[in-house]
Amino acid sequence: MKSHRKELWFEVPERMGFVNITPDVEGELAASGVQEGLCLVNAMHITASVFINDDERGLHADYKRWLEELAPHAPIENYLHNRTGEDNGDAHCKRQIMGREVVVAVTEGRLDFGPWEQIFYGEFDGRRRKRVLIKIIGD
Amino acid sequence: MKSHRKELWFEVPERMGFVNITPDVEGELAASGVQEGLCLVNAMHITASVFINDDERGLHADYKRWLEELAPHAPIENYLHNRTGEDNGDAHCKRQIMGREVVVAVTEGRLDFGPWEQIFYGEFDGRRRKRVLIKIIGD
Amino acid sequence: MKSHRKELWFEVPERMGFVNITPDVEGELAASGVQEGLCLVNAMHITASVFINDDERGLHADYKRWLEELAPHAPIENYLHNRTGEDNGDAHCKRQIMGREVVVAVTEGRLDFGPWEQIFYGEFDGRRRKRVLIKIIGD
Numbered sequence: 001m002k003s004h005r006k007e008l009w010f011e012v013p014e015r016m017g018f019v020n021i022t023p024d025v026e027g028e029l030a031a032s033g034v035q036e037g038l039c040l041v042n043a044m045h046i047t048a049s050v051f052i053n054d055d056e057r058g059l060h061a062d063y064k065r066w067l068e069e070l071a072p073h074a075p076i077e078n079y080l081h082n083r084t085g086e087d088n089g090d091a092h093c094k095r096q097i098m099g100r101e102v103v104v105a106v107t108e109g110r111l112d113f114g115p116w117e118q119i120f121y122g123e124f125d126g127r128r129r130k131r132v133l134i135k136i137i138g139d
Numbered sequence: 140m141k142s143h144r145k146e147l148w149f150e151v152p153e154r155m156g157f158v159n160i161t162p163d164v165e166g167e168l169a170a171s172g173v174q175e176g177l178c179l180v181n182a183m184h185i186t187a188s189v190f191i192n193d194d195e196r197g198l199h200a201d202y203k204r205w206l207e208e209l210a211p212h213a214p215i216e217n218y219l220h221n222r223t224g225e226d227n228g229d230a231h232c233k234r235q236i237m238g239r240e241v242v243v244a245v246t247e248g249r250l251d252f253g254p255w256e257q258i259f260y261g262e263f264d265g266r267r268r269k270r271v272l273i274k275i276i277g278d
Numbered sequence: 279m280k281s282h283r284k285e286l287w288f289e290v291p292e293r294m295g296f297v298n299i300t301p302d303v304e305g306e307l308a309a310s311g312v313q314e315g316l317c318l319v320n321a322m323h324i325t326a327s328v329f330i331n332d333d334e335r336g337l338h339a340d341y342k343r344w345l346e347e348l349a350p351h352a353p354i355e356n357y358l359h360n361r362t363g364e365d366n367g368d369a370h371c372k373r374q375i376m377g378r379e380v381v382v383a384v385t386e387g388r389l390d391f392g393p394w395e396q397i398f399y400g401e402f403d404g405r406r407r408k409r410v411l412i413k414i415i416g417d
Contacts, residue, residue: 001140001279001417003314005385036142037276038179040316040381044392046331052239053185058219059231066210066232071344080336089340092331096341096376098235100330103179103242103381105274107144112272114183133390135383137315137416138276139140140279175281176415177318191378192324197358198370205349205371237374242318242381244413246283251411253322277415278279 004032004136007044012126015073016094018060019121021050021132025104026111028134035109037138041119042101044131047091049098049122067094067124091124098122106138143171143275146183151265154212155233157199158260160189160271164243165250167273174248176277180258181240183270186230188237188261206233206263230263237261245277282310282414285322290404293351294372296338297399299328299410303382304389306412313387315416319397320379322409325369327376327400345372345402369402376400384416 006028008021025041041050053059071093076082079089102119105112121132145167147160164180180189192198210232215221218228241258244251260271284306286299303319319328331337349371354360357367380397383390399410 001314003385003416005383005390036140038177038274038316040383042381042383044395046392046394051235053231053235054220056220056223058222059228061219062228062232063235070209070348079340081332081334081340083336084334089337092337093340093344096329096331099238099377101381103181103240105144105179105181105272107142107274112144112274114185114270114272116185117183131392133383133392135316135385135390138142175279177316177413190374192370192374193359195359195362197361198367201357201359201367201371202374209348238377242320242379244283244318244320244411246281246413251283251413253324253409253411255324256322277281 001137002032002034006134008132009129010121011129012123015126016064017123017126020055020118021121022119025119025134029136032136034106034136034138037106039104039106040101040135042133044133047088047095047125048130049095050102050132051098051122052102052117052119054116055118067097070097088125094124140276140278141171141173145273147271148268149260150268151262154265155203156262156265159194159257160260161258164258164273168275171275173245173275173277176245178243178245179240179274181272183272186227186234186264187269188234189241189271190237190261191241191256191258193255194257206236209236227264233263279415279417280310280312284412286410287407288399289407290401293404294342295401295404298333298396299399300397303397303412307414310414312384312414312416315384317382317384318379318413320411322411325366325373325403326408327373328380328410329376329400330380330395330397332394333396345375366403372402
């Protein structure tokens with residue numbers, strides 16, 4: 001069984017933002033030499049997500065509005081977590097909605113995707129350097 | 140390492156609906172010959188989910204009501220995504236709540252499940268042909 | 279390919295609670311002998327979650343309040359599922375927000391984690407004995 005590991009680094013300039021990392025994952029899959037297996041992509045930070053959806057600007061704006069409705073950033077006093085000195089209690093909630101990780105099938109050396117699937121890094125507490133892990137296993 | 144791949148096709152007649160696909164996944168696992176490994180089941184479309192929960196009619200009605208409250212279909216103008224000509228902005232949100240995929244352990248050739256676990260295809264923008272991917276790896 | 283399987287048992291004394299199971303998973307990983315691979319940890323019950331986030335008391339209180347807002351326990355008549363004699367319709371919803379499972383990379387024999395990642399069992403219908411499954415595959 002082969003295995004391959006890579007970290008990607010980000011510093012998103014806004015509090016909330018989405019970055020299409022599909023080309024990075026495809027590049028690591030090619031480097032891995034894996035033809036049949038599984039590819040795990042996960043946020044290594046607990047106020048960020050990795051998820052699969054559409055690369056459409058309007059949808060991303062909708063996600064920001066919707067997540068802000070479900071878990072508002074302010075007033076920051078509403079989150080007990082923010083008594084630790086942080087102001088990111090909302091980001092820990094938003095990340096649970098969008099998820100920590102995706103697992104993608106690898107078939108004939110490629111990400112085995114439907115027509116519109118793209119992998120995104122989702123940032124909910126940006127302006128800090130953060131990481132995503134890619135781990136690929138298979139033959 | 141063995142690997143096995145299968146697509147399932149669906150055309151759910153309503154906008155929102157849930158289909159128990161556990162027997163299909165069990166059938167593919169038997170066909171794979173894998174005794175110990177992992178089984179990935181994921182929606183290949185970005186307005187649909189694969190999730191594990193109970194096969195109980197009342198619960199499924201509750202999920203529909205609850206998801207409609209968290210991400211209402213109408214008014215469709217509330218979603219910028221719908222300016223592309225779609226009316227499924229809500230479906231992209233509902234899918235994030237319910238998740239894209241499940242990963243199930245395979246032990247002694249069987250899905251390693253608790254007493255009530257069943258795998259569902261969750262459709263949030265139906266009346267179109269869509270696919271689920273099953274990928275099984277192991278020995 | 280090696281594989282390793284272990285069940286963890288819980289009986290959380292409240293309806294809702296979070297248990298840090300990271301040391302248990304690390305112990306099973308050591309027992310498995312796997313150096314490179316994937317570690318699946320999932321709830322075997324459909325009113326519970328396994329998720330990764332911060333081990334911070336305030337955050338956990340925030341999660342309880344937030345999940346109760348998104349899917350209130352009472353009035354229990356609001357859930358058709360509760361006509362079966364259960365009162366846990368809300369727990370089936372909360373579990374979907376927090377997720378069923380996590381998949382963690384195994385690198386050089388360790389859980390390949392960012393600085394604050396910890397694995398939790400999330401209980402939404404406690405005071406019953408329930409299980410988590412750990413399945414590790416790799417070389």
